[in-house]
Amino acid sequence: MAIGIGVLGSGIVGGALLRRLIEDRQALGARTGLDLEVRKVAIRSPKKVRSFPIPGHLVTTDATEVVSDPGVQLVVEVMGGLEPAGELVRTALRSGKAVVTANKELMAARGSELLDEAAKAGVSLLFEASVGGGIPIIRPLTETLAGEPLTRVMGIVNGTTNYLLTRMEDGAAFDEALAEAQARGYAEADPTADVSGADAVAKAAILASLAFGTVVDPAHVYREGIEHIQSVDVGYASNLGYVLKLLAIADKAPEGITVRVHPTLVPSAHPLAAVRGVANAVFVQGPEVGELLFSGPGAGGGPTATAVLGDVIDAARELLAGPRVTPRVRFGPGRVRPFEESTTKWYIRLRVIDAPGVLAAIAGAFGEAGVSIKSVWQEGRQDEATLLMITHDAVEANLRAAVSSMSDLDVVSEVAATIRVQSDEP
């Protein structure tokens, strides 16, 4: 018996998925025992030239036709954005259709509500492709690690920014790296969602929610992008044995959950330091399982379509098995801590007057704020010197206070850069 599939959206991921569902239908059937038949595809622009031409009789420009088609039992949402995607997914679930989505923004903002709808209807809502592209991470977190009280999930979840930072590590300036990424199709014409960290925030919220079993609102995720990163700091960091990465970090401590996205200096021996270019990687930690690393292609039509297709196969099996009573994902209460309460280390670059007593004045300001300095390097140049410092672990709020009082010192011309540092110890 064929399972009728409806697809919402036919961009890069949708196109790659349709090609495989249609061209490989026989081979997929032989491998999985399932006959997956595409019955309707909603597209925005019928005249757009596509890498995979969709058979005309499947096409509609009215997305509601897909979710209301009685021949469609499984809806794949690869259009992206909050609306109309959210309403379409909800309608599909309420009509008893299984849904597979690659939509990080939707799952971060409304995942819990939509999973409830799916549970009520007894159908699957799967979203492996919403984080990490082709890397299996959602299923390991929700199934294999379902019995582990995880304490940390930390990863490189945005390929665009990782490409930019890798090029800057190799010596390029930010603007140069960005132009290159745009030319290669790794960055959008408007790169804001990537470089500002907004894309990573949605993924961080999803990972944290699943890992800790508590809904984390993306609005409660601390966000800092890489727009202000200067090549000079990437170079200094490299000399000090660090690599700069934009990390999504979710921690769980007895005091609560902290979720944040910010540029982070990672020790060069850390496995995440070796993840270069558009690749993604996610680190997972728990008291029993220790450390796990998942890495691979975090975006792109082929890899993302593989993750979507895996979900489609899974959801189709579930449909054939009949309605489920126990959802795989459950959320309970939990406190999300303000980022200011959490403990970090900072790399600080100051431009200072090269005179006796400068270091003492600066060290004094740090001491007053309760921050102790781990190491200091000074590089002189005529009357002015550059001072690089790495602090010990300190409370984020205290670090901010220390840096703020630093700006008021006469001997400090400029606080030129502050970047958080990942501890060697987890």
Place this chain on the structure above:
Amino acid sequence: MAIGIGVLGSGIVGGALLRRLIEDRQALGARTGLDLEVRKVAIRSPKKVRSFPIPGHLVTTDATEVVSDPGVQLVVEVMGGLEPAGELVRTALRSGKAVVTANKELMAARGSELLDEAAKAGVSLLFEASVGGGIPIIRPLTETLAGEPLTRVMGIVNGTTNYLLTRMEDGAAFDEALAEAQARGYAEADPTADVSGADAVAKAAILASLAFGTVVDPAHVYREGIEHIQSVDVGYASNLGYVLKLLAIADKAPEGITVRVHPTLVPSAHPLAAVRGVANAVFVQGPEVGELLFSGPGAGGGPTATAVLGDVIDAARELLAGPRVTPRVRFGPGRVRPFEESTTKWYIRLRVIDAPGVLAAIAGAFGEAGVSIKSVWQEGRQDEATLLMITHDAVEANLRAAVSSMSDLDVVSEVAATIRVQSDEP
């Protein structure tokens, strides 16, 4: 409604699992919505002192009591070995009980038959912990990547041998490294199953079967252990830019599937080269998804129990949802090629007489066998020299012929080592 759990075996993994099932019952219930109740535990030696003392009323020394107990709906098999484990698992499945096993030997030898039994009974047979300890790999292969026509799975799947090779890389001799591993509990008193590659063969057979959807008999997996590896070759390899690893490699080409376990020189920039000590890692490749890497703790009570517990939660959810009709794993036909047909590269160390014309004679013997040499290094010492060679890709049978004819040359005192080399290109 509580799900009754029976456990077969209470060694390191069983003990870690029982501790969590019993001590964390409330917390697990809150996180998963499932009430998992241990109702019977089969142990071999009632008097053995255990890290987690099992409540007396649960214990039996008769394993058949566990699989026939009507209060047990889910059986966890962590006793290991082919029998009686196989018969007990079959009995449990035939009585409609779900089964979770960590038994690589059993799943490699009889997995297909037991999965059929499970499908007939409409219950789950899950085995995430059979390969890679705490690393989620079975579920990604069978679910997330179900739609990907994978071409290669390659990994470090035995922590004991990886520890030994890491220590040898650091300069230790084989016997020294082994004694150290035994003292630390990383190697058994009789380390044969690990160092001979037999443990890795079972895991390679499971990974290949799942990745390619064809049952691979462990008897058809080429096996070579690390017993004969000498520290001197680990050192030479390091100078040439390679790290020695015991790899399980499964390839799929149009001509068929090749599965093998042997010591392998890996370029030092390859991600597997960085996997040190008892850690495991699995590389997965496909035309659409590209390259994925999964790494983490490949053994140990805590990590392995986490994988078992994830399966227990999954199987319990399935039990509550009622009997399934579509199994997640399906096998079809496929040809397993003899290893001799496959293409590899070799590192060869020869002891030769240091005289003019030696290299010409050796190069001639290689040429006749259809093997071309990529690079040669010579290290002289009085009348005798050491010759290190790395070949280009060649058919395994031809390489063997070349090396065999080499031994007959007067100028060659000894073929001192032959080790396969992983290509830089996948």
